[in-house]
Amino acid sequence: MFDSLRKKISNAISSIVKSENEEEANNLGNEKANSDIENNIQPISEETGTDKPTEDESPPDYSIAQKSNESENRQSVKGNPEKQVQNNEKGKDIKLSLSTRLKSAFSKEIKLNDNDIERFSSELMMTMLQSDVSYATTEKFIESLKTQMSNTRFESSNLQSGISNCVSLELEKVLEAGKPKEQLLEIVRHKLDSGMRPVSIMFLGPNGTGKTTTMSKIAYMLKNNGISSVFSASDTFRAAAIEQTAYHASKLGMPIIKGAYGADPASIAFDAIEYTKAHGLDVVLIDTAGRQETNKNLLNEIKKMERVAKPDITIYVGESTSGNRIAEQIAEFVKFIKIDGIILTKLDCDSKGGNAISISDVTGIPIFFFGTGESYDSLMEFDPSFIIKSIVQN
Ligand SMILES: Nc1nc2c(ncn2[C@@H]2O[C@H](COP(=O)(O)OP(=O)(O)OP(=O)(O)O)[C@@H](O)[C@H]2O)c(=O)[nH]1
Numbered sequence: 001m002f003d004s005l006r007k008k009i010s011n012a013i014s015s016i017v018k019s020e021n022e023e024e025a026n027n028l029g030n031e032k033a034n035s036d037i038e039n040n041i042q043p044i045s046e047e048t049g050t051d052k053p054t055e056d057e058s059p060p061d062y063s064i065a066q067k068s069n070e071s072e073n074r075q076s077v078k079g080n081p082e083k084q085v086q087n088n089e090k091g092k093d094i095k096l097s098l099s100t101r102l103k104s105a106f107s108k109e110i111k112l113n114d115n116d117i118e119r120f121s122s123e124l125m126m127t128m129l130q131s132d133v134s135y136a137t138t139e140k141f142i143e144s145l146k147t148q149m150s151n152t153r154f155e156s157s158n159l160q161s162g163i164s165n166c167v168s169l170e171l172e173k174v175l176e177a178g179k180p181k182e183q184l185l186e187i188v189r190h191k192l193d194s195g196m197r198p199v200s201i202m203f204l205g206p207n208g209t210g211k212t213t214t215m216s217k218i219a220y221m222l223k224n225n226g227i228s229s230v231f232s233a234s235d236t237f238r239a240a241a242i243e244q245t246a247y248h249a250s251k252l253g254m255p256i257i258k259g260a261y262g263a264d265p266a267s268i269a270f271d272a273i274e275y276t277k278a279h280g281l282d283v284v285l286i287d288t289a290g291r292q293e294t295n296k297n298l299l300n301e302i303k304k305m306e307r308v309a310k311p312d313i314t315i316y317v318g319e320s321t322s323g324n325r326i327a328e329q330i331a332e333f334v335k336f337i338k339i340d341g342i343i344l345t346k347l348d349c350d351s352k353g354g355n356a357i358s359i360s361d362v363t364g365i366p367i368f369f370f371g372t373g374e375s376y377d378s379l380m381e382f383d384p385s386f387i388i389k390s391i392v393q394n
């Protein structure tokens, strides 16, 4: 999960830190060369003009200003920056921004130069695109990060963590878009508390993304929270789909309403809702057949299911490994049916993980959960701070 993104972002941060450190080392090398020259410069007595060793035992902080209109070359010693110093070997004034440069070299803070920020941003942009983060999200993220970085004074002793913090802050801004106002369990609880019973939840999405498995995970979660549920085996299309749902119902010890293969899925959902109502149970979980976003007939069928069953919550189940296609798929689905939330499955098989970052930003639909495995408890609530911690190493 997020392995490749984490590795690449970490490399990009290390490489900018390394380049800054090298630049600093070069500066220090130059400073050393300059200070070697200076060490050969002996302060001279203002009165006599004769060489006189400084009484200050500490390394002199010489500041040399070029004043060509002054005939005598003078040297300032520490604490007297206005005085002039002389390279009496060459008899020539040297403009020393040396003390300024020394100050910046030893400063506790660093401001990254534009070239470094540009190089880092380009590398990060490539990394994000290669990791399936959408182009629009990446572009927005990078622009904002660049502004943030150029306005930040980084602690020079802690540059790596400073840059990581910048990246984390920007990631947080993007991920906030994906955070549901209320988590699914809370939504269900509030609806039940307000007297709505049963609450119906319909699962939809392309073939094989994990709809039936995810629906069973939700049933397991609800059960663990004292909320009863009933399955509506409304995938009457795929071979063995009804048996698969029945298997989970039996494992989880819950009722299932099913029909024959080829039966109208909407009417099975309707029956399931009636059954749940009649038995005073809490939630109806409606499975649906997988359908591709290009199949208008099947998309119209899901529209009919929405009309007949009137689900209270609709959840799009998409595979995180689908890359940027998933945004296009959702865009087609929402032309036919309103989607309240996304569950992104198989994140455990996805080393890129970019969809987890950008899918909500692109679609405007929150992520309820990530599927992180095949077992009932492999369901993780969408948590921006977990993602940030997984991606950015401090
Ligand atoms: N590793 C992993 N496997 C998953 C996850 N979710 C589902 N699967 C597996 O994905 C496969 C397909 O899961 P299903 O639940 O049958 O998918 P579906 O969307 O209902 O499939 P159709 O009904 O044929 O459209 C199964 O082998 C599941 O065990 C997940 O989060 N991680």
Ligand SMILES: [Mg+2]
Pocket (backbone or CB within 6 Å): 211, 212, 213, 235, 241, 287, 288, 289, 290
């Ligand atoms: Mg299924």
